[in-house]
Amino acid sequence: MSTVVKQSRAVAINPTRSCAPIGAMLANYGIHGAITINHGSQGCATYPRHQMARHFREPVEVATTSLTEKTTVYGGKGNLLTALKNIVDRFNPTMIMVCSTCLSETIGDDIPGAIDEFQEKHPEITIPILSVKTPSYIGNHITGFDNFLTEIANSMPDKRKKKGETNGKINIIPGWVNPGDIRELKHIVREMGLHGLWLTDYSETLDGGYYEPRPHFARGGTTVEELRSSSKSLATVSLQPLIGGEAARIYERRYGVPGHVLTMPIGLANTDTFVETLTEITDHTIPEALQVERARLLDALVDTHMFTTGLRVAMYGDPDMLEGLVGLIAEMGMTPAYILTASENASWGERMVELTQGLGLESEIILKGDLHELHMRIKANPVDLVIGHSKGKFISDAEKIPLIRMGFPVEDRFGYHRRSIVGYNGAVSLVDEITNVIFERKATSVVSNTLVELGVEGPTSSPITLTNGNGKH
Numbered sequence: 001m002s003t004v005v006k007q008s009r010a011v012a013i014n015p016t017r018s019c020a021p022i023g024a025m026l027a028n029y030g031i032h033g034a035i036t037i038n039h040g041s042q043g044c045a046t047y048p049r050h051q052m053a054r055h056f057r058e059p060v061e062v063a064t065t066s067l068t069e070k071t072t073v074y075g076g077k078g079n080l081l082t083a084l085k086n087i088v089d090r091f092n093p094t095m096i097m098v099c100s101t102c103l104s105e106t107i108g109d110d111i112p113g114a115i116d117e118f119q120e121k122h123p124e125i126t127i128p129i130l131s132v133k134t135p136s137y138i139g140n141h142i143t144g145f146d147n148f149l150t151e152i153a154n155s156m157p158d159k160r161k162k163k164g165e166t167n168g169k170i171n172i173i174p175g176w177v178n179p180g181d182i183r184e185l186k187h188i189v190r191e192m193g194l195h196g197l198w199l200t201d202y203s204e205t206l207d208g209g210y211y212e213p214r215p216h217f218a219r220g221g222t223t224v225e226e227l228r229s230s231s232k233s234l235a236t237v238s239l240q241p242l243i244g245g246e247a248a249r250i251y252e253r254r255y256g257v258p259g260h261v262l263t264m265p266i267g268l269a270n271t272d273t274f275v276e277t278l279t280e281i282t283d284h285t286i287p288e289a290l291q292v293e294r295a296r297l298l299d300a301l302v303d304t305h306m307f308t309t310g311l312r313v314a315m316y317g318d319p320d321m322l323e324g325l326v327g328l329i330a331e332m333g334m335t336p337a338y339i340l341t342a343s344e345n346a347s348w349g350e351r352m353v354e355l356t357q358g359l360g361l362e363s364e365i366i367l368k369g370d371l372h373e374l375h376m377r378i379k380a381n382p383v384d385l386v387i388g389h390s391k392g393k394f395i396s397d398a399e400k401i402p403l404i405r406m407g408f409p410v411e412d413r414f415g416y417h418r419r420s421i422v423g424y425n426g427a428v429s430l431v432d433e434i435t436n437v438i439f440e441r442k443a444t445s446v447v448s449n450t451l452v453e454l455g456v457e458g459p460t461s462s463p464i465t466l467t468n469g470n471g472k473h
């Protein structure tokens with residue numbers, strides 16, 4: 001039976017979460033020519049910039065209002081008004097997003113009011129200027145991303161939609177994923193013969209090429225015109241319930257665009273649901289190319305199940321990613337023994353209990369958890385594999401358990417932002433990676449599809465000792 005617990009320790013030791021502005025900043029990077037102004041002290045811009053640059057290996061540009069002692073006491077409105085004018089004059093952006101910080105929220109700066117005042121003073125400046133609330137003491141990085149999307153859904157789409165008017169596109173909200181994931185999702189949508197309107201698309205802006213001369217703004221990204229027309233789309237598909245689910249509901253409520261909120265398409269069943277949803281929205285059928293990719297994933301699962309069945313996994317990170325990942329873990333015959341997130345979302349915890357039990361799994365779901373908590377559990381009852389971002393490396397090193405890097409940030413490996421974990425192709429890559437890690441960990445040789453374990457020391461609860469190609473011991 002699965003259980004859900006909430007970590008009660010007041011102090012977080014090795015937290016898994018990042019700060020809220022980084023989520024809004026990441027999402028804003030998916031709008032072509034948009035610039036973020038971080039309204040706070042300089043460190044509140046520097047920390048997210050460094051985190052993003054280390055993960056995406058791209059220069060990350062964010063403006064800051066650089067609040068000081070004086071502006072903290074007397075208010076930072078003046079700095080914000082100056083920053084807005086400087087950014088427009090120097091960069092000529094297509095859009096500006098102002099995100100708050102712990103500091104500006106605590107002193108109570110009225111950011112929307114300052115933006116109104118700026119626009120009244122400068123009627124010649126007609127670009128959209130958005131305000132997104134991102135105090136890090138309410139939620140975390142996923143809250144920042146989601147708040148940005150709800151602001152986009154509320155304020156950007158064109159409300160003057162004629163009855164039956166459509167742009168022929170589907171709004172797709174990938175959520176917190178990597179550029180490689182967005183490219184894989186685009187591939188699926190393209191193969192289906194459909195056109196996606198991506199909310200948002202940082203597949204190029206945060207994983208671009210080298211161009212000379214350097215473009216004024218990074219290539220790619222969703223345009224402001226596309227955001228305007230998103231109220232005329234055929235439907236909205238949000239691929240992460242907690243990041244974008246509310247935006248999909250806003251599109252439905254305010255603009256009559258039907259919303260579909262799905263589980264992140266990791267693994268066979270979750271990807272099937274995504275593809276089937278696209279067929280329900282349109283009359284397009286599933287093309288041969290996707291059927292072949294699906295069959296290849298099924299084959300990979302069959303080929304590897306004898307090596308992975310029964311293994312215990314500890315996973316941590318963002319709730320939406322964990323929810324999707326459970327699908328693939330179950331399809332590989334493994335058990336997610338511990339599922340830990342920094343989120344405190346109780347209804348997500350209940351959903352995960354239902355999900356794991358429905359799949360015949362027994363998991364402990366830990367809310368508001370940190371990596372110290374996970375480490376203690378692994379020490380007491382070891383697992384075979386850890387899955388999560390780079391911050392869990394110390395658990396992997398200390399307990400000699402392989403770490404499959406996934407989520408944000410992955411800063412101690414190169415190119416992880418380019419790979420994909422979604423769709424049939426993403427799942428095949430993950431199946432290969434997980435199986436190869438098991439081979440490295442447990443076997444000194446793999447002979448004719450047979451894994452031979454030669455007494456590798458380490459914490460393993462359900463060892464594969466000798467398995468032949470038919471899965472029989």
Ligand code: SF4
Pocket residue numbers: 019020021040043044045047100101102103135136137
């Ligand atoms: S003070 Fe708040 S907003 Fe600024 S870096 Fe720290 S957590 Fe993030």
